Amino acid sequence: MLKEMDIGETLKDAGRRPTPQRVMILSAIRGSGGHVTAEEILRKVRKEYTFIDIATIYRTLQLFKRLGLVSEIDLKQGSTRYEIAEKEKHHHLVCSGCGKSFYLDHKRFIEPLRLALLNDFGFEADLEHFAVSGLCSQCRASGKTSSNDSKGGR
Ligand SMILES: [Zn+2]
């Protein structure tokens, strides 16, 4: 886990001032060890920094995204979640039967797809961080069907 000082350095390297809000927001995401919503970040940061508001959180998250510090994902649970961007890309399989999510390795599963799209279509696909929805093996075994009927509708 990054210490607060390292977070400050990361921001400085990116040419941004490590203001207390920025450091706290980044460390709240880092500390969660996973994917958090803006509301969860707000609740965490507010414990120390009572006058911060959700608009500041969103603005800071957009900044972090542009700087490549944080990546955004829609895990099909209603709200966008944020995660510290890692050098090794990853994705998720999300079960629409039980809500469980599984880690999907980029190199093994997605990189071949990216290369195939580039070769066959000359298309540079944006495959940063995403979720594939479907049914997990347990749900399939117990005969559940997808509760998510809407096909690709947002
Ligand atoms: Zn992720």
Ligand SMILES: [Zn+2]
């Ligand atoms: Zn399932």
